[in-house]
Amino acid sequence: MRFISLLFLLFFATITAFAQNGQYTSTDKQAISHFAEANRLMDERLFDEAIVELNKAIAEDSKFVEAHIQLADLSRRKRDHKAAIEHYRKAITLNADFNRAVYLKLGEIEVSEAQYVQAKQHLQKYLTFNNITLQNMAYAQKLIGDCDFSVEAIKNPVAFKPMNIGTGVNSADDEYMPVATADESTLIFTRKINDNEDFYKSEKKDGKWQAATYLSSNINTPNYNEGAQSISQDGHYLFFTGCNRPDGRGKCDIYIAQKHGDDWGKPVGINPPVNTGAWESQPSISADGRTLYFVSNKAGGLGGYDIWKTNLTDNGWTEPENLGPSINTPYDEQSPFIHPDDNTLYFCSNGWPGLGNKDLFVSRLDANGKWQKPENLGYPINSSGDENGLTLTAQGNYAFFSSNKLQGSGGFDIYMFEMPQKARPKxxxxxxxxxxxxxxxxxxxxxxxxxxxxxxxxxxxxxxxxxxxxxxxxxxxxxxxxxxxxxxxxxxxxxxxxxxxxxxxxxxxxxxxxxxIEVGKKVVLRNIFFDTNKYNLKPESKAELAKLIQFMNENPTVRIEISGHTDNMGNDDLNKVLSENRAKEVYNYLIKDKVPAGRLVYKGYGETQPIADNNTENGRQLNRRTEFKIVAQ
The missing domain is CATH 2.60.40.1120 (Carboxypeptidase-like, regulatory domain)
Known part of the structure; x- marks a missing residue:
């Protein structure tokens, strides 16, 4: 969080002011000397050396409050949370009202370490102080909400049995951000080798992911990082993030590459208004290929990083739209994954109530096309650490994710787990x-x-x-x-x-x-629909009729016969009349849409030309059909 970093710097300034005014909780000269030296080293950003001096100050005077707080701040910077908690708590024990910021910092770290009961106590204490900023007050209240949520979530765990997907994909290097095609035949993921991120792919054979191979030299580069990708359901298009590229518009931009045969074409950056001078990343493409979700810190958002969407039109991608307060918060939302049902969105956030840091959430579109309030995927899928980069199989029963906390091949590995029923998509x-x-x-x-x-x-x-x-x-x-x-x-x-x-x-x-196109060839129009024993065209037939009209317009010399057919149920003569009326209904529809009558004839054949066995319901259904046949070119 940006304001927490500011609070961190302001607190250092407060400690420095104490040093300048000579107002310390210690009177030990050696302790003060070490403390002053630590401040000097911090000014030069020599933080490890400053920690040594602060430990010496505490060794001289264990009740030196400023030294404990300073050491806690530096420990937090180095992510040594155990030491940070120890020294913040010691400072509070020595002087409960020395500095109110200690309670907010301590509560934040305790949440990240899953110490929710203690965190709530310290955060509530923080809120008792006067003159705290509205921003810090809101953050403390948000963390208290996390504590309350977490205590209940741990009491009601969800099923979670992660499975390593194997050494074909996972190695001693880091593997993460996995995405699969809809048929689960191909997995594309990011592998980090010597601080360079590139794409790799693995094919599934006999239910096992095969040895991963380098995706393509047309996409991967030796000097830039590629990552945070989304693959179209058919595997033909790859949307990904490229950073610091010469053709980029900002630090990170979104690129598209198209597959040609066994290789990929050169990627192309998306034009404005999608890519801008801001940070655009983490794309996720909808199943129909028309809506692109992505993350940006561009102006107009609700927080640091928000989730946006843009739609593909005949004129290109539209002006991005922020998903709004149903999804985004004043904090960070990232790693969107729109499921192929085009109705269910998974993402990570540290703004909605969770177990600490970034948790995974799911939101669904309601009948009015509005995103519903996100649901936390629950414990232990989520923990007090960062969870992100979740994607699902098309069927929605399994999810992919990466972790460095489980016993794998080394670093971050890719795992699967069965998604709880409650969190599954359509x-x-x-x-x-x-x-x-x-x-x-x-x-x-x-x-x-x-x-x-x-x-x-x-x-x-x-x-x-x-x-x-x-x-x-x-x-x-x-x-x-x-x-x-x-x-x-x-x-x-x-x-x-x-x-x-x-x-x-x-x-x-x-x-x-x-x-x-040849004389005598036929096409079964499987999307022409009538009610039982009736011949009025149902509205669902419009798309098929439009396709037939398009075919006639594109082939202006073609003449066709429209034919109606029934199964063998009922009276033969009535079936013939019904089939002819249905063929005539299609004929009239085409004429109304300006297809010349001279290019059309219609005929009803009743039950005389079956294409399947009338002794089964499936066969009878196939026999009830509308066709057209080429009668002249």
């Missing part, structure tokens, strides 16, 4: 596919669209890989999705994934054969 599955030419069987780069049919809104839009034809996108349970795959010169492909009222048992793996 259920998510994924569709993983490959697009090939129906004739040559060669991979194709094609436009991939996944649409939330109820809202008629894209939730994923990208291209299949130009080298392997692959794509991967996440799907949140509870929704009805349409998939459209298209490429110029080919018939488009249509598929439906209905996750309403059901939990997906496994991901969807598909291989899509796109057929060149």
């Amino acid at each position: 259920l998510v599955t994924y569709v993983k596919g490959k697009v090939i030419d129906a004739k040559t069987k060669q991979p194709l780069e094609a436009d991939i669209e996944i649409i939330d049919l109820e809202r008629n809104r894209d939730v994923y839009r990208d291209y299949s890989g130009e080298h392997d034809g692959g794509f991967l996108a996440t799907l949140t349970s509870g929704k009805n999705y349409g998939l459209n795959i298209s490429r110029s010169g080919y018939l488009f492909y249509s598929e439906n994934f209905s996750l309403v009222g059901q939990v997906p048992k496994s991901p969807f793996n598909i291989e899509v054969e796109l057929s060149p």
Whole structure:
């Protein structure tokens, strides 16, 4: 905290003033001489030498209050909390009202050492003093809130069994900031070697992470640090932080790199208004690739470091928006991770009630698109130390994190643990596919669209890989999705994934054969919907109809037959009439959207052209369909 550092300096100034005025709690000349020498050494920033002199002063006079406080301050600077607590407490014992700042400093350290009962007592004592600043008062009250929360959290621990993910990833060096693709086939993480941070990747084979390899010389650099990354769910885009680069706009900026085949392209810094002269870092990209969350200390925030977001439009990234007081506090919020459900945000904070320092939190969007009050992930996931850098698998049942407190391979290692049910995101599955030419069987780069049919809104839009034809996108349970795959010169492909009222048992793996436009070729329109025994188009059909209209506009010489089909249930004649009425409804819709009637015909086939077994419900469902067929080019 910046104001605590200021308090630290002001207190040194207070001690120095005592030295100048000769007002000490000790009259021992040798003790005072050592104390004065310590002050001189501190002015020269020779802190280790100053500690030696202060210990000598206390050896001469164990009741020298100023020396105990000065030694506690220096011990705190060196993160020797045990010594700092010892000397602050000694100073209080010798003179309870000597300096009120001691209680705030001592309470802060006791919180960080999980000594919550003692911390609360000292912080409450601090608040009894007159003329303390509003800022320090607020901080003391915040720490008391941490104490109260922590005592209850420890009484009600959550399940936490961290598992080291293995020597394929972890080494004697530091490994941290892990992120995985949605299918958990690839893990990208940061490894620190000789103070240089670079990206490495590991592939999963037979359930085990394989030996990590250097990610790419196009991204990693020998002279600058790369870290705090986010990978798109399909593994095609990497958002990361680069600091002090020649092309940077501030100390740290956000960069994007795109995968090409087995390697990555050169990264490009995001233009303003995202990257600025401030500190922009720790990006997390939403599953649809349209919202980027990141951390910045730019002007307009609520605290030191805040979480912001920007949206991708046809004109680039929008002006960043602060997530506001539902997420950010007057303190620090960092390490955002937006889960692939695009509804659940994990982050770390030292502003919300926690167990000390930075804790991990989760917040969810409500029905109005507002972030709810963050929930602490609980003890012992959180501790009195710093917890950060949490990411989750797409399915949300496991989390990755890094720690140097557990017995690993050395330094920081990467671990997994099962996320408690209460803290899990919405259920998510994924569709993983490959697009090939129906004739040559060669991979194709094609436009991939996944649409939330109820809202008629894209939730994923990208291209299949130009080298392997692959794509991967996440799907949140509870929704009805349409998939459209298209490429110029080919018939488009249509598929439906209905996750309403059901939990997906496994991901969807598909291989899509796109057929060149030829007379006689057909496309099943799997996202044209009618109510049972009716022929009025349901609103969820709009996205598919728009795709068909786009196809007709892009291929102005093509003529098609729209056909309706039913299963074999019910009266044959009625089925034929129903199928024809449904085909005619689609025909009329296209004409209303200015597709020339001369390019369209419609026909109902009833139950006469089944494509699946009518003896099963799944087969009958496939037979109830709308198609179009190329009748002329």
